[in-house]
Structure formats: structure tokens, C-alpha cells
Amino acid sequence: MVKFLAQRLLLVIPTLLGVAVIVFVIIRLIPGDPIASLVGPNSTPEARDELRERLGLNESIPVQFGIWLLNLVQGDAGNSIARQEPAFDLVLRAFSQTAVLSGAAAIIALVGGLALASMRVLSNNVFLQRASSFISTFAMSAPQYSVALIFIVLFSVGLGLFPSGGTGSAMGGGFGTTLYYLVLPATAAALVPLGIIARMASSALRDVVTAGWVEQLHARGIANWKVRLHILHNTVPSVLAISGLQVGYLLGGVVFIEIIFSWPGLGQAVYQAITQRDLPVIQAGILVAALAFVLVNLVVDVLQGLVDPRLRRA
Amino acid sequence: MTAPMTVPRLGFKKFTGRRRRLSAPAKVAGGFLLLMVLVALVAPVLSPYDPIVGDATQRLLPLLSDGHILGTDGQGRDVLSRLIWGARPSLLAGIIPVIIGGGVGTVLGLVAGLGSARVNSIVMRILDVFYAFPAVMLAIAISAALGPGISNAILALSLVNIPPVARVAETEVLRIKDAAFMETARLSGASWFSIAFRQALPAAGPGILVFCTGLIGLSIVYAAGLGFLGLGLTPPTAEWGLMVNELRQYTFSAPIVALVPAVLILIVSIACNALGDGLRDRMDVRMEARA
């Protein structure tokens, strides 16, 4: 088991390295003088020269990468041009907001998806089965921005039930208020993962329910409720895998929701940075998103190994 | 005397017969998508108004207005016309990246699948790194780096499509790698190209193709998303994503009209998925029959 953990951890390192390389390349792709992008148009020639020296831009590319990476690992991604504060600070603050939104969306997606999957596989009602199938296809296909706007028009403008934007911090914050402001954006963000989880969990559940050993449990006279526990236990690994992937995507993919609902998260921060040509923030933002995704996958991998012993083989 | 139930009934219909044709929803979806393509093709002829020039006196007319069945936008331009003209870039930006990404991804998958364990490992590892980015972020990042414009958007989307296709292709190729006909081809001394494109590709092809058709819907949504963010075409061009963003400011003053392009993209996306599902069902049956 320990060997399995160590193995998984080791595999993460080259991936993270690769991520760093790609971000480096993307940043370098941006046309124009990198120094101007990093320091801003209102800088003095001296400041620019000093930065050039510090970043080793007079050196070869691999050395540049090395210096850049070293700075990153120490938590230095440069300062945001727009706000003159360390890029990582800004990004991490925004990330915490995204984490809240994604967390809520993940819970909605998981609960809803599993409910739909159970409806599809375990109920005896043909109507429920068809409904579940239809809803999951619909949910899966719904573009974030379309859903967000439809929700706002329906529930905010139309029915006046929920606010159309913001986190409620202006109202004094607090758990209840945040929750109230979370309802629409989290549900909108949750739809696609919900559909995907519903569909894949259905298939996994079906495989388990029709397995030979389930019949054998009945053949030995084991009580129905105990058999259901066994079935549940066996569906956890697949559901874990699917959900993990979806959570990862949620962490980096809620840009549209954040923009439309004015939720000050990572996606919105990166987008603003793009319009403002704020390179340090773009760079830090993408890195944090990728890092979060990799970590979530790692956790899911390990959890899966814990639940399903067959996966512990190398 | 019928015996009482002993085992909980499995709550879904067993697959009793082979479905030979496309299911009804899939056919409806396919028809709708075909309609969209036709509309895109004959846009200049079909569109009732000029999509770029608007009449400021006619701004924000509601749905079902006289002469403007889908209303007008903030600049007095007819929404229906803009949607019709917008079909071209929106659909193209969805389909072309799948073709390009699908092509490159398939070749990568062939290389990884047919190659040695080491080659496979290297290729898949590199792809895994791309997988570490949520697709949306990656598309935005690349597109932003390259700059605005539709060709850059298409390039960014193509790149984002490559890893998923490559992964599916590799899986499919590995599945048939040890089949008898592959063994024969290798033993007969065929070149890698010959084995890859004349043996492996036709066998692994259907699975890859079905996956790619599923990607088209997603690609259209992403393309419109890039348009929404201003990373694709620029105003005043008509493009569905761009329209969603332009009309966003009128959510409170003209809510229904503001929703129109968003709803259209939603319907197109659902249709693509429904069609993809139908195709996949039909494909599975064929693959079963061959096995």
C-alpha cells in the first residue's frame, strides 16, 4: 500500500514539470517584448534592465526556464501589473473563491448524478428510466454560459428568487448569505458534471448489479439490504474516478459562470488578466489551476486504491 | 401458479433485439443539424436583413415583432439574420478543430499504440501533461497567447482536441494490436506505414470516428465560448458566442431576446449529443456483429 502511494506521488512530479514547460512556452508565445508585458508600459528603462537581468533573459532559453522555475517554486511569479501585488497572492485569493463555487457544484453534481443513475438502473418504472436518461443527456450538453443566462432570466429576472451576481460579501458575508448567492452559479456549473456522472455511474451500476456474484449472494440467502451494501461498495471505485475527473474540470473550467455571475474566482481573474495583458497573473493563474487538477487526480487515485484492492497492482 | 418474485428485478430493459436503424431522437437531431448546415451554406440568400448594419430606431424589439421574428439587438440589428450569418463561423469553428485535432490525434494514437512500450510511454506521458489542464483553461490560454481572430481560435481548439482523440485512438489500437490480421501483416514484412494505415486504422477507425463525432458538439460550444470571451471573431461580425456576450447586458431590459443565441447553442449542443448517442448505439451493434 505504501509502495502504491509512493509510486503515485512520484508519477506526479514529471507531470508537474511538463505543466511548467507548457506554461512557459505559452507565455513565450505571446508576441511582443516579454519585459514590457511583465513590468507594464509605465516602467523606467532601468527597471526594465534590472528585470531583464533578474530573469536571465540575456541567457539561453533553458537557463531562462530554470530561473523562472526556481522563482516559481519560491512563490514568486512576479507582480500583477494591474494591481502591483504579488501575482500568487492575487491568484490564490481568487482560487479560494473558485474552490467554494466548485465545491458546491461538485456536491450538487455528485448527489444529482447518483440519484439519476439509481433512477435509471434500480427503479422499476420505465418513465423514470427514460426521464433520467433524457435529463442526463440534456445536462451533459448544456453550455455553461447558456445555462447561466437562462437561470438568471428565469430565477432572477423572472421569478426574483435569487440574486443575479456577486458573492454576497457586500451584504456582510456569512455562511447563509454566501449559500444564498451560491445557489444559481453552483447549480449552473454543476449541470455538465451532473450529466456526465449520471451517465457513467449508470453504466457502472448496471455492470455491478448484473454481476454473477450478486446472484450468488442471493443464492446463499444473504438478506437484500446486505446485498445492496455490497453493490454500493462495488460502485464506489468507478464513481470516484468519474467524480474526481469532474471536480478537476470544475476547478479550472468555471470561467463563464464566474464572469456571468460576477463571482471573483480564478477564471475571472485570468480572463481579466488576459484583457489587461497582465502576464504574471495569467501565468500564476494557469499554474494554480493545473496544480489543483493534478492534486485532485492524485487524491482520487489514492482513494481508489484504498477502496479497490485490484487497482493496487503496479 | 406463478411463483412470487425472489430476486429484485433489474430496473432497465434488457437489450432484446439488435437496433438496426437510428433511434427516433437521433434522427430528429440529425435532421436539425443538417438544417443548421444548410442554413449556414445559404446564409446570404436566406437572411432577411443585413447582419452588420442596424437601424438604431429599431433597437431591442421583442420576440415576434413585425418583421423581426426574433427581435433586434442593442444596435437595431435583426437577431434572426445575425444568427443565420453566424451559423457559418460558429459551425466551422466547431467542426474544423475536430477534423484537425482528430487527424493529428489519430496519428499520435497509432504511433503510441503500435510502438514499443517505450514509445508508448513517452507519447502518453506527454499527452498526460496536456490532460493536466482543464480543457477550457487550455483553450483560453492558447487562444489568448496567439491573439484574437478566428484562425487562432481554431488552432487553439484543434490543439485542445488532440489529447482526448489520441487517448481514444491509442486504446482502440491496443485493443486490436494482437489480433490475427495484425500478426499476419507484421510477419509479411509490411512497413510501419502500411500496417498503420491499411490495417490498424480501418480496424480502430469506427471507434475513433464515433468519439470524434461526439467531440463536435463540445467543440461548437467551446468555439462559441471563445467568441463569448472575445477571443475569436471581433465585432461587428455575427457569431453566436459573440452575440451571447453582446446581448448579456440586456438581460434585465430585454431578457428573452438576450437569451436567443444562448438557447440556440444549447439546442445545437443537445442535438449533437443525441446524434452522437444514436450513432454510437448503432456502431456498437455493428462492432458486436463483427466480433
Place this chain on the structure above:
Amino acid sequence: MTRTALSVKNLRVAFGKRKTQIVRGVSFDIATGSTMVLLGESGSGKSVTAKAIMRLHDSTTSVSGDIHLGALDLLAQKPADLGRIRGSKLAMIPQDPAASLDPLSRIGSQLAETIRRHGLAKKRADVTAISVAQLEAVGITDPTRVLRAFPHQLSGGMQQRILIALAVMSKPGLLIADEPTTALDVTVQAQVLALFKELVSTLDAGLLLVTHDVGVAREIADTVGVMYAGRMVEYGPADQVLNNPSHPYTKALLNSLPEVGMPRGSLVPIAGQPPAAASIPSGCAFAPRCAFATEVCTTEVPPTVTVGPNHTSACVLALENIEVAA
């Protein structure tokens, strides 16, 4: 003294809304301490018969007739009671051992579950003791290691032994084995069959073994029932049915399956295919493929004729005492 472990009369099983008849009136008895082999090709209805006796089917399947386990009327039992009967008075050994054990539970916990369910023990120490004893009884030499293992870590033969242990631990009066050796290597097959023989005699239980393998029947059967298209076409003592078959299908079947000691070139396949359950011809189901079919065979359902002591054959030719050429 032998008693009747299982008595089946006129069992009929039909599937689905269209009530497709899969088993069309099958009757047989199994005495305690004896083994009956249900022999037939795929689609003959033999597995369905076995499952029906275990009452392992869903609500769309209708089962009628008479099934008595000793004095117990199985078809009249309510689901709650069935839970107590299955696994204790009546047990099943499945076909594919690898797919028959919960992959995420250790062997020890799966054994413990069944032990506790049928009240064989409560305290953990007793449960472990019984588990170890049961595993040893089926020939597993290192039971403590096996108890901690997961199913995928064990070989097919080992898994099958565990399933057998699970089946016999409550000392059932009847064992049902559905193709128990099909998924195993040939050498392991012999061991498992030997194990069955031993268990049948120690438990003084009846064993119903379903198979398509004549070799298995020769090895272990006391009685043989040959099924075709949902009917029992021949039924009698193993020695009679296998060496002196009366029904044309039995003869054709025996001639078409390879066995050790057969002279070369003597295999004769049976032309054609068994009929699908939904499209069984009227009259005798085997008539289209039978070399001795007569006109009456296609119009009348053949009667069950006694051709020897406890030996029946469902064929008109037997009625007229016509000796069917081998």
C-alpha cells in the same frame, strides 16, 4: 435409508411478456446420497431448470409445476422464507468462479457473512474456526492465508473450492452445480469432481449437476437426464442412459462428442441446430434433425415411454419397441 432429496414434477418456466416457454414440463427425482446429471447442449433449458429450483429469477419469469425439497414445497415459499432456505437447506455452486465472489471483500469476510447468516456461529473466534475447518474440508491447505486474500489473488480452482465450501457449510440436503467445471483446467476438473463425490456421501445430500460434458456425466452420475429444447427426452440410471441409450438424440449426442478411448474417425456431428425457444416446431422438437423421424413425429408430442427399470424415453419409436440403430 435413502429418501428423496428433490422431487420435481412437470416444471414449466416461461420468460417475459410473451411467455416464451424455456422449460416445458420436466420431471425427475433425486435421492439423498446420489448424483443426477442434467445433460444437454446450450439452450436446452438445463441451466434455467437449475435456477428455477433455486428460485433465482426475476418477476418477469413465470415458474409453475411442483418442486419439493424433501417435504418443503419450494414454489409456495415467500421471499423472506426463501432467504433462510437458500444457502442452508439448498445450495448452489456456480459456473464461473472468478465472477462469483465479491471482488472487493476478503474471502474471510465473505465466509463469515454466510456463517453468521445461517446462524452457524456468532463470536468471531468461532466464525474463524468454522471458516478454517470448511476450507480444509474442501482441500485448501493454507486456510489462514486464503482467508485474508481477495478473490483475484487466487486461482480458478481455489475460487471454486471456496464456493463449494460456502455452499456446503450448512450441510444442505440438496446441492445444485451449474457447469461447475467448465471454466476450470482439466486437471483441476478431476479434483473438483472427486470433491463432489466425497461431499455427496459425507453429507448424504442429493446433487444436481448441470453440464454439457458427457465425460463429467460418466465420472460422477448415478442418474442422467438428457434435455433437449426444454424437455427431458431421456431419463434413467447413468449406466443405462450412457451405455445403452434409447432416445435418438441421446445416441446422436454420444456419437458426436469426443471421449477417451473412442476409435478414430467415429465422431458424427448432429446436422442442424437446436430450435430457438420462441420457434419450437410442433410435435417432437428433435424431429427435424432426427434420422429416424416418422410422419407422426412432426404432428404429435411424443409420449414418455418406460424402456427399462426407472428408465424413460420420450420417443414414439420406443413405444413401438423399435430398436433404434446406433
